[in-house]
Amino acid sequence: MKSPKITFIVSILFIVSILAGLGILAFIPKASPKVVKPNIVYIMADDLGYGDVGAYGQEKIKTPNLDQMAADGLRFTSFYAGSTVCAPSRCSLMTGKHTGHSYIRGNGEIPLRPQDKILPQYLQEQGYTTGMFGKWGLGDMNTTGMPDLKGWSKFTGFLHHVEAHFQFPGIVWNFVQGNKPIRERVRTEGGQSSFANDYIEERALEFIDKNKEKPFFLYLSLTIPHAELVTTNKILSRYQDKDGNSVFAPEKPYPGLHYGGQMQPRAAYAAVVSRIDDYVGDVRAKLAELGLAENTLIFFTSDNGTHVEGGRDHDDVEFFRSSGPLRGVKRDMYEGGIRVPGIACWPSTIQPGQITDFATANWDWLPTLLELSGSPAKPTALDGTSLVSLLKKNEAPKAATNRTLYWEFHERGFSQCLRQGDWKIVRFVETGQPTKTELYNLADDLGEQNDLAPTQPAELQRMTKLLDAARTRSVHPAFVTAGY
Incomplete structure (x- = not known):
C-alpha cells in the first residue's frame, strides 16, 4: 500500500503533466534572469x-x-x-x-x-x-x-x-x-x-x-x-x-x-x-x-x-x-x-x-x-x-x-582643431596676429607635414564651417580668449 506522501506527489506530477499538455504552464510568469553588471x-x-x-x-x-x-x-x-x-x-x-x-x-x-x-x-x-x-x-x-x-x-x-x-x-x-x-x-x-x-x-x-x-x-x-x-x-x-x-x-x-x-x-x-x-x-x-x-x-x-x-x-x-x-x-x-x-x-x-x-x-x-x-x-x-x-x-x-571630434586650447593664445573622417583642420589665433588655419588629410599624411589649406579651398571652407559650429562660447571667463 502506497504512503499518503507518495500518493500526493504522484497526483501533483499527474496534474503538472496535464497542464503542460494543455499549454497552460506557458502562461505562468518565469523569473527574469539576473543581469550581471560588468x-x-x-x-x-x-x-x-x-x-x-x-x-x-x-x-x-x-x-x-x-x-x-x-x-x-x-x-x-x-x-x-x-x-x-x-x-x-x-x-x-x-x-x-x-x-x-x-x-x-x-x-x-x-x-x-x-x-x-x-x-x-x-x-x-x-x-x-x-x-x-x-x-x-x-x-x-x-x-x-x-x-x-x-x-x-x-x-x-x-x-x-x-x-x-x-x-x-x-x-x-x-x-x-x-x-x-x-x-x-x-x-x-x-x-x-x-x-x-x-x-x-x-x-x-x-x-x-x-x-x-x-x-x-x-x-x-x-x-x-x-x-x-x-x-x-x-x-x-x-x-x-x-x-x-x-x-x-x-x-x-x-x-x-x-x-x-x-x-x-x-x-x-x-x-x-x-x-x-x-x-x-x-x-x-x-x-x-x-x-x-x-x-x-x-x-x-x-x-x-x-x-x-x-x-x-x-x-x-x-x-x-x-x-x-x-x-x-x-x-x-x-x-x-x-x-x-x-x-x-x-x-x-x-x-x-x-x-x-x-x-x-x-x-x-x-x-x-x-x-x-x-x-x-x-x-x-x-x-x-x-x-x-x-x-x-x-x-x-x-x-x-x-x-566630428573637436578640441580647443587656451594657452599661447587660442587654438582649435576638428577632425571629421580623414580630414583635420587646425586654427591658431593670437591677439594682434593674423589667424592661421591649416588643413590635413590624415589618411595620406598622419604626421601632418603637408598643409593642404592653400590647395584645397573648397574642403577648407567646409571644414571651417564645421569648426565654427562645433563650440559654444564658454560661460567661464578664464576660457574666453582672443575674442572666442
Whole structure:
C-alpha cells in the first residue's frame, strides 16, 4: 500500500503533466534572469605618449603587460584624449562633452559645478560602488567639485594639480562618502620615502578586494610619467647597468626647478613608464585571483600626449619615438598632443587580437558605460557616442559614421582643431596676429607635414564651417580668449 506522501506527489506530477499538455504552464510568469553588471576599471596615465607602449611601436621601453592586454583585447589606433592638457581632458571624460561644450576648458583649479552631473554619479544610481585613486584635478577642498560630492564612494589621491606634480609628497587626501563624510589628509606609508603611485596602487587593489561581491567602478588616475622624473632607486635600476649608469647614456642631467632634479632623465622616464605597466599587470592579476577577470572591462589610456619639461626635451621625445609617427606633444593641437594609446580588455566579451581605427575620444566613455550599466539616463547635449558595438562586435557605431571630434586650447593664445573622417583642420589665433588655419588629410599624411589649406579651398571652407559650429562660447571667463 502506497504512503499518503507518495500518493500526493504522484497526483501533483499527474496534474503538472496535464497542464503542460494543455499549454497552460506557458502562461505562468518565469523569473527574469539576473543581469550581471560588468565591473569597470579605467586606468589613465599622465602625459604618456602615443608611441610609449610596445603595442604602439615602442622599442626601448618595456611594457609587457600592456602589450599582452592589447593582444587579449581591442587596441584603438585612433583614440583621443579630451584635451592636450590635464584638467579639460579629465572633465571631458567625466561629463561626456568635448572642450567646445564642457565647463572646464583649460588648466587651473576650477571646480565642477553642482549641475555638472558626471560619470560616477550615474553609475552609483545603478548600484555601483565607485572608487578613484590618484589625480582628480576637478575640485579642491571646500569646493563644489570635491570627490564625495561628485559620486565617488571612496577617493585617495590629489585634489590639486600641483599636489600631483611631486612623486614623493608624503601626504594625500582621503575621502569617504557618508552621512558624515570623511575628508582628511593622511600620510603615505614611510612618509617622504614613499613613491606616491605605489601607495595609490595599493589602495586601488584594496578597493577591488573590498568590493569584489558587487559591481564596482575603479578609476586609477596615475601621476606618471608626468614631468617630475623622480622615482625610487629600485624602479630606476631596470634601466641602469650594474654600475648604476643609464643604459641610454649619455644623459643630460636636469638640476631641478619646480620639479625635482634627475641625473638620468631618459632612464627615469623609461622606468616610470614600465612602472605603469607593472600596475596594469597587478590589477589584472588581482582580478584573476578573485575570479573577476571575465566580467571586468578594463580600459587603459593617457590624459594627453607626452611632455617636454622637467628634464625632458624634444630630443628625448624623438629618442624614444614617444609620439610615434605623430607630430607634436602635450599642448599641441597636432596629433601628438591629443592622440593617445587606448586598450580595452574584457575576456567574456571582447575577442582577443582586435584592432580598430574608428576615431573615438574619452568623452565617448560616459554614454558607453551608461549603456553597459543598464542606466536609463538620457543626458542631453552629450558629444560622446556609445562604443558598445565596437567593444562587443568591433563594429563602429552606425550613428557616428560622419561625426566630428573637436578640441580647443587656451594657452599661447587660442587654438582649435576638428577632425571629421580623414580630414583635420587646425586654427591658431593670437591677439594682434593674423589667424592661421591649416588643413590635413590624415589618411595620406598622419604626421601632418603637408598643409593642404592653400590647395584645397573648397574642403577648407567646409571644414571651417564645421569648426565654427562645433563650440559654444564658454560661460567661464578664464576660457574666453582672443575674442572666442
